[in-house]
Amino acid sequence: MTTGMSFTRAWEPRVGDAFGFALLDYLEHGSEARSHFIERDDGLLETIDTGVLFTQGSDWSVAEAPVGDRAGQRVLDVGAGAGRHALPLQESGREVVALDVSPGAVEVCRRRGVRETFTGTVFELAGTDPEPFDTFLLCGNNYGLLESPAHGLSFLGALAEVAAPGAEIIGTCVDPFATGDPLHLAYHERNRNRGRHPGQIRLRARWSDVATSWFDYLFVPVEELKELAERAGWELVEYQPGSRPYLAVLRLHEARAAT
Amino acid sequence: MTTGMSFTRAWEPRVGDAFGFALLDYLEHGSEARSHFIERDDGLLETIDTGVLFTQGSDWSVAEAPVGDRAGQRVLDVGAGAGRHALPLQESGREVVALDVSPGAVEVCRRRGVRETFTGTVFELAGTDPEPFDTFLLCGNNYGLLESPAHGLSFLGALAEVAAPGAEIIGTCVDPFATGDPLHLAYHERNRNRGRHPGQIRLRARWSDVATSWFDYLFVPVEELKELAERAGWELVEYQPGSRPYLAVLRLHEARAAT
Numbered sequence: 001m002t003t004g005m006s007f008t009r010a011w012e013p014r015v016g017d018a019f020g021f022a023l024l025d026y027l028e029h030g031s032e033a034r035s036h037f038i039e040r041d042d043g044l045l046e047t048i049d050t051g052v053l054f055t056q057g058s059d060w061s062v063a064e065a066p067v068g069d070r071a072g073q074r075v076l077d078v079g080a081g082a083g084r085h086a087l088p089l090q091e092s093g094r095e096v097v098a099l100d101v102s103p104g105a106v107e108v109c110r111r112r113g114v115r116e117t118f119t120g121t122v123f124e125l126a127g128t129d130p131e132p133f134d135t136f137l138l139c140g141n142n143y144g145l146l147e148s149p150a151h152g153l154s155f156l157g158a159l160a161e162v163a164a165p166g167a168e169i170i171g172t173c174v175d176p177f178a179t180g181d182p183l184h185l186a187y188h189e190r191n192r193n194r195g196r197h198p199g200q201i202r203l204r205a206r207w208s209d210v211a212t213s214w215f216d217y218l219f220v221p222v223e224e225l226k227e228l229a230e231r232a233g234w235e236l237v238e239y240q241p242g243s244r245p246y247l248a249v250l251r252l253h254e255a256r257a258a259t
Numbered sequence: 260m261t262t263g264m265s266f267t268r269a270w271e272p273r274v275g276d277a278f279g280f281a282l283l284d285y286l287e288h289g290s291e292a293r294s295h296f297i298e299r300d301d302g303l304l305e306t307i308d309t310g311v312l313f314t315q316g317s318d319w320s321v322a323e324a325p326v327g328d329r330a331g332q333r334v335l336d337v338g339a340g341a342g343r344h345a346l347p348l349q350e351s352g353r354e355v356v357a358l359d360v361s362p363g364a365v366e367v368c369r370r371r372g373v374r375e376t377f378t379g380t381v382f383e384l385a386g387t388d389p390e391p392f393d394t395f396l397l398c399g400n401n402y403g404l405l406e407s408p409a410h411g412l413s414f415l416g417a418l419a420e421v422a423a424p425g426a427e428i429i430g431t432c433v434d435p436f437a438t439g440d441p442l443h444l445a446y447h448e449r450n451r452n453r454g455r456h457p458g459q460i461r462l463r464a465r466w467s468d469v470a471t472s473w474f475d476y477l478f479v480p481v482e483e484l485k486e487l488a489e490r491a492g493w494e495l496v497e498y499q500p501g502s503r504p505y506l507a508v509l510r511l512h513e514a515r516a517a518t
Contacts, residue, residue, distance in 0.1 A: 013302025037296075037304050043272025043468035045296050047306050183467055208442055209302035 013211040020104015022207035023082050026050040027108050034208050041202040041214060042187055048205075053082045053140075063172045063240065063247045064139050068092070070170055070249070072134025076162070078122060079142040083109035090114060097133075099125055122158045132164035138171025141245050144217035149197055149228060152218060156232035160252060167252045169234065172245040176201075176219035222248055272470040279363015281466035282341050285309040286367050293467050300461040300473060301446055307464075312341045312399075322431045322499065322506045323398050327351070329429055329508070331393025335421070337381060338401040342368035349373060356392075358384055381417045391423035397430025400504050403476035408456055408487060411477060415491035419511060426511045428493065431504040435460075435478035481507055 022036035036048040067085060073094055077086040080098035086109060090096045098109040099118040106119045118125050136159050138145065146152030159169060176188065176199035188198035199219040205212045220228070226236040229250045238249035281295035295307040326344060332353055336345040339357035345368060349355045357368040358377040365378045377384050395418050397404065405411030418428060435447065435458035447457035458478040464471045479487070485495040488509045497508035 035304065035306055040468075043465065043470060045294065045304065045465055047294055206302065206304055209299075211302060 013206060013209050015213055016210040017102050017104045018207040018210040018212045019205040020102035020107065021210055022048070022050055022104075022205065023053065023102075023108040024104050025207065026054065027082070027111060037206040039204050039206055039211070040187070041204075042183075042190070044183060044187075045206075053084055055084055056088050063242045063245050066238075066240070066247065067137065067139060067170050070135075070168070071137070072164075072168070074131065074133050074164065075135045075137060076122075076125070076133040076159075077137045077139075078159075079138070079140065079145055080109055080114070080117075081105050081140065083112050083114045085137050085139050086114045087112060097125075097130070122155060122162075126158045126161045130162055132162055132167070134164050134167050136163070136167065136169040136171075138169060138173075141172050141174055141217075141219075143171045143173035143225065143248065144201075144219060146218045146220075146228070147216040148200055148218055151216075152228050153232050156229060156234055156250075160233045163252045165252070165254065168237070169250040170247070171249075172247050173222075173225060174219045174245045175221045177221060178244060222246060225250075272465065272468050274472055275469040276361050276363045277466040277469040277471045278464040279359075279361035279366065280469055281307070281309055281363075281464065282312065282361075282367040283363050284466065285313065286341070286370060296465040298463050298465055298470070299446070300463075301442075301449070303442065303446075304465075312343060314343055315347050322501045322504050325497075325499070325506065326396065326398060326429055329394070329427070330396070331423075331427070333390065333392050333423065334394045334396060335381075335384070335392040335418075336396045336398075337418075338397070338399065338404055339368055339373070339376075340364050340399065342371050342373045344396050344398050345373045346371060356384075356389070381414060381421075385417045385420045389421055391426070392421055393423050393426050395422070395426070395428040395430075397428060397432075400431050400433055400476075400478075402430045402432035402484065402507065403460075403478060405477040405479075405487070406475040407459055407477055410475075411487050412491050415488060415493055415509075419492045422511045424511070424513065427496070428509040429506070431506055432481075432484060433478045433504045434480045436480060437503060481505060484509075 025033040036050045038046050075094050075096045077098045080086050080100045086096045086098040097116040098114045100106050103119050106117045109117050146155050191198045201217050202214050204214050222239050233253050234250035237251045240247040284292040295309045297305050334353050334355045336357045339345050339359045345355045345357040356375040357373045359365050362378050365376045368376050405414050450457045460476050461473050463473050481498050492512050493509035496510045499506040
């Protein structure tokens with residue numbers, strides 16, 4: 001006869017630049033900063049060790065170790081975060097542009113000394129007709145920014161538009177199928193049932209009472225990355241299997257360089 | 260003209276015994292266990308150090324240090340978790356009942372050697388007309404289980420129903436107002452605007468893709484705890500301020516003992 005108070009009402013954290021806020025918080029407070037999380041849309045939560053995003057050079061992961069030697073003179077760091085790749089490359093004399101969609105991340109890059117930054121997507125950057133790049137970094141599993149096979153083609157196409165002859169993409173990716181975890185296997189199956197690529201993961205970052213909008217990240221085995229890349233004008237020239245992640249280097253086909 | 264896919268659709272993790280699953284996972288896998296979180300309904304997330312719930316005796320927090328000496332012969336550990344208080348008290352010769360609403364937590368207590376357990380609330384336990392208890396433990400901030408001032412009266416009343424003469428409640432609580440954190444201050448204000456006690460916090464535990472139902476926890480300053488206790492037949496006989504939490508001991512008024 002009465003309507004009790006419901007304890008299961010829907011609610012959402014407020015939407016904002018949780019990733020950027022977390023980086024700014026860490027820049028200002030170090031290990032006293034609030035925790036920072038990544039949430040998958042099946043409810044799986046993971047704590048992000050924000051400090052790792054502030055490491056430099058010699059502290060890079062094994063998978064990323066070749067970046068320092070391999071990077072060309074003009075570098076676009078895609079999803080630059082706190083600038084952990086941009087800074088040492090800039091210090092080594094490269095001309096680096098740190099790109100991130102997170103205004104907070106870009107602010108952190110600037111405060112830490114990155115001289116050139118761009119707040120936005122690679123599509124928005126391509127629209128500004130920048131000087132061509134020799135190297136694109138997709139470190140920290142940022143091959144995930146391909147989002148989906150279809151979007152990945154556009155994304156790799158946008159990089160080709162702003163690429164110098166012989167340009168390379170150096171980055172890391174996770175093979176989604178290199179797991180026996182029932183939770184991940186169930187997630188793949190759920191994706192298949194929804195007509196999504198099994199390796200697509202829908203994520204949001206969380207910090208304090210703020211969450212980013214949901215975004216898709218794409219994890220693919222290297223064979224699939226190779227195939228996608230070729231359709232977009234890039235050739236797989238190096239592959240270093242690791243446990244997780246693996247390193248993959250793509251090189252622009254000669255015919256595809258920006259003028 | 261088209262309906263795009265929404266990236267902000269509502270979703271919820273599946274509802275279940277996330278707290279119990281986290282304890283079982285830790286019991287079986289130790290530091291390899293999946294992370295365990297507590298989420299407040301404004302979106303604030305915190306990682307729970309599950310290992311702390313498995314510490315014993317000498318590792319108890321400063322606030323809880325007096326428990327070992329003070330506990331009587333027959334003890335009800337309310338919200339026993341992994342049994343970190345129940346086990347050493349049982350080893351010291353006390354007769355301990357570990358109570359928890361989480362079936363997983365009770366399972367962990369049993370597997371770790373707690374001989375008497377009860378799965379359910381203190382109201383449900385009181386319904387079984389158990390032998391009276393000398394001591395009730397509300398450690399680990401479990402004065403929070405008062406939930407609200409009104410519920411707190413019933414809760415303390417239920418304990419009085421199953422209390423031996425001179426019985427004590429020994430537990431810890433957090434003074435919600437001992438903070439300058441704007442996020443917490445905003446949460447208090449939101450509570451006031453909704454007619455809730457400012458120190459009420461709505462929480463759920465999360466582990467893997469599972470979340471418990473939302474539940475309320477009540478944090479009050481000691482003056483308020485004292486007042487509530489008196490209305491339910493309990494007297495504040497010891498208070499040890501700490502930073503957070505504080506220790507409070509309540510003793511049953513003589514007229515209120517179970518026969």
